[in-house]
Each structure stands twice: as C-alpha cells, then as structure tokens.
Amino acid sequence: MNKLTTILLAEDEPALGQIIKESLETRQFKVLLCNNGEMAFEVYKNSNPELLVLDVMMPKKDGFTLAKDIRATDDSIPIIFLTAKSQTQDVVEGFSIGGNDYLKKPFSMEELIVRINNLLNRVRLQKTSEVLQIGNYTFNFTKQILQFKDQEAIQLTHREAHLLFHLIKNKNQVLDRSLILNKLWGSDDFFNARSMDVFITKLRKKLNLDDTIQIINVRGFGYKLIC
Structure with a gap:
C-alpha cells in the first residue's frame, strides 16, 4: 500500500x-x-x-x-x-x-x-534527478555544473543554475515570467526583468553547442526551453 x-x-x-x-x-x-x-x-x-x-x-x-x-x-x-x-x-x-x-x-x-x-x-x-540531460548536455543541478559531451565543464552561478532548472522542468512549456522573477529575484519589476533577460542570454550562449536546444521568448508571457 x-x-x-x-x-x-x-x-x-x-x-x-x-x-x-x-x-x-x-x-x-x-x-x-x-x-x-x-x-x-x-x-x-x-x-x-x-x-x-x-x-x-x-x-x-x-x-x-x-x-x-x-x-x-x-x-x-x-x-x-x-x-x-x-x-x-x-x-x-x-x-x-x-x-x-x-x-x-x-x-x-x-x-x-x-x-x-x-x-x-x-x-x-530535484531529489531523483541530480543530473539532468538536455540534448547533448548534462546538467548537475546540485553542483551547478553544465557540460557538453566530454568537453570541459562550465560552472554556473546559483541564479543561472536555478533558472536553467526551472526551464528544464517546464521543457517545451512556457515558463511564466512574473512567477520566476518573484521566485528568484524577489520582484517582477522592470529592472529585475532586464536582469533576467541578461541571464537568459548567458544561458543561450552556454547552450549554443547543441543546435537542437533553443530558449525562445514568448512575448508577454515568458520563456520556453525547446529541446
């Protein structure tokens, strides 16, 4: 039972x-x-x-x-x-x-x-998937490490890791912009929204070795990780 x-x-x-x-x-x-x-x-x-x-x-x-x-x-x-x-x-x-x-x-x-x-x-x-797979990347959420195949691992910041984790768990779905801003930045004001845009750009660059992965902007709603 x-x-x-x-x-x-x-x-x-x-x-x-x-x-x-x-x-x-x-x-x-x-x-x-x-x-x-x-x-x-x-x-x-x-x-x-x-x-x-x-x-x-x-x-x-x-x-x-x-x-x-x-x-x-x-x-x-x-x-x-x-x-x-x-x-x-x-x-x-x-x-x-x-x-x-x-x-x-x-x-x-x-x-x-x-x-x-x-x-x-x-x-x-979070408990069962310490290491997640995204295309040809592996992502260790606990250690905040992103790695493409056998290349050198990339150390993510705390906020980068949490943002990527939320994108992955909502893969192929829209990640609500306001919700994630309040959760990770504490407020969904204009300046924090611009900060999140910067972090999204950083994640795109770190994932650009696999052309099957995209983080797209869904205008007015948020972001979507497509893989």
Whole structure:
C-alpha cells in the first residue's frame, strides 16, 4: 500500500479549512488541519509533512511569520500561501520569505490541487534527478555544473543554475515570467526583468553547442526551453 503524502494545512476559517481538508483527502492526501499559526508550528515540529498550505491572516502567528520560523530550519519543504490580500507587495513578501506559490481567495479546489501536485513533482525531480540531460548536455543541478559531451565543464552561478532548472522542468512549456522573477529575484519589476533577460542570454550562449536546444521568448508571457 502506498504511503499517503502528508500536508500540513493552517487555516483559521473552520468551514474553509474543513472543505480543503476533505477535498484533499478524497485525492489520497493525509491532511493535518490547524486553526492558528502557533498550533501549526507545533504540529510541524512533531510530524513530518511533505508540503505546507498556510493561510496568511491567522491568529497567534500569521502565515508569513510561521513560514519564516520554518524556513529557519527547513529551506526545502514546499509552501503555498492562501490569502485574501491582493496587493503586489504581499505577493512579493510571500516569495521573498520562502514561499513557493501563492493562491488568492476565493480559489477553486482544482487549482489548489494542481498547484500542490506541481510542487510535489518539482521536489521529487530535484531529489531523483541530480543530473539532468538536455540534448547533448548534462546538467548537475546540485553542483551547478553544465557540460557538453566530454568537453570541459562550465560552472554556473546559483541564479543561472536555478533558472536553467526551472526551464528544464517546464521543457517545451512556457515558463511564466512574473512567477520566476518573484521566485528568484524577489520582484517582477522592470529592472529585475532586464536582469533576467541578461541571464537568459548567458544561458543561450552556454547552450549554443547543441543546435537542437533553443530558449525562445514568448512575448508577454515568458520563456520556453525547446529541446
């Protein structure tokens, strides 16, 4: 029998919390439901969840503070924020303190489930695919090394490696420009967007020994790695 994936859900609205819990349980998730941030932190410390769904506005300890406390000891567990806030600055803050995704209320359960599965798949990819293949290149994400066949390896910067990793995991699909800017740069403002363009240019040059690989600009949306 397969082990259920455990999700820690912190939501202070009882009705919404129960709806989310029951919906996730029908999809074969185990859900630990908490109604405030302090309780959620204790449950987190005494259990082994694989993903966190945190409401931002909670009594005793809000979702952002809870995420900061958890990120102090765990920088890899996926975190999805739920919030009624719609200000761009709130979204930026959520990503800057270690959030992986951000869902504004009201939302559909199907959208939440898709986002949960996407994050879990990313984590599994990172754990199981330390060395990835891109055409005739091998990419060691952990060591941040890119190598074409038997030629000398290229050492990537931290941001280059993470940007390339996200392009690969979304291969042949559009990588959302705003999402990746908030995740890697902390903001999707004009100057960070220009910075990302520079990094894309650098990656294109480092991948130019294989003409089957392209990173194309999808105007108004983002970038797509085609291989």
